[in-house]
Amino acid sequence: MIxxxxxxxxxxxxxxxxxxxxxIEEVGEFLSAWNKLKRKRITEEExxxxxxxxxxxxxxxxxxxxxxxxxxxxxxxxxxxxxxYLPNEIEKSKKE
Numbered sequence: 001m002i003x004x005x006x007x008x009x010x011x012x013x014x015x016x017x018x019x020x021x022x023x024i025e026e027v028g029e030f031l032s033a034w035n036k037l038k039r040k041r042i043t044e045e046e047x048x049x050x051x052x053x054x055x056x057x058x059x060x061x062x063x064x065x066x067x068x069x070x071x072x073x074x075x076x077x078x079x080x081x082x083x084x085y086l087p088n089e090i091e092k093s094k095k096e
Contacts, residue, residue, distance in 0.1 A: 007063035
C-alpha cells in the first residue's frame with residue numbers, strides 16, 4: 001500500500017478530482033492491458049506495470065477515504081472470506 005503521507009500530499013498537490021480522474025485512467029489502462037495480454041500483444045511484465053499503476057492510485061483512494069473505505073473494505077473482505085471458506089466447512093461437516 002502507498003505511504004499515507006505521500007497519498008495525502010498527492011491529493012493536496014493535484015486535488016481529489018484530478019486524483020480520481022487518474023484512478024479512472026489507470027484502471028482503464030489496466031483493463032486494456034488485460035485484453036492485450038490475452039491476445040499476446042503485450043508481455044506479462046507490461047501487464048504487471050499497469051496492475052501496479054492501478055494499485056497505486058487505488059491505494060491513494062484508500063488513504064483519502066480513510067475510515068469509510070476501511071469499513072466497506074472489511075465488510076467486502078468478510079464476505080469473500082465467508083464464500084471461500086464456508087463451502088469447505090459444509091463439506092467437512094457432511095463427511096463427519
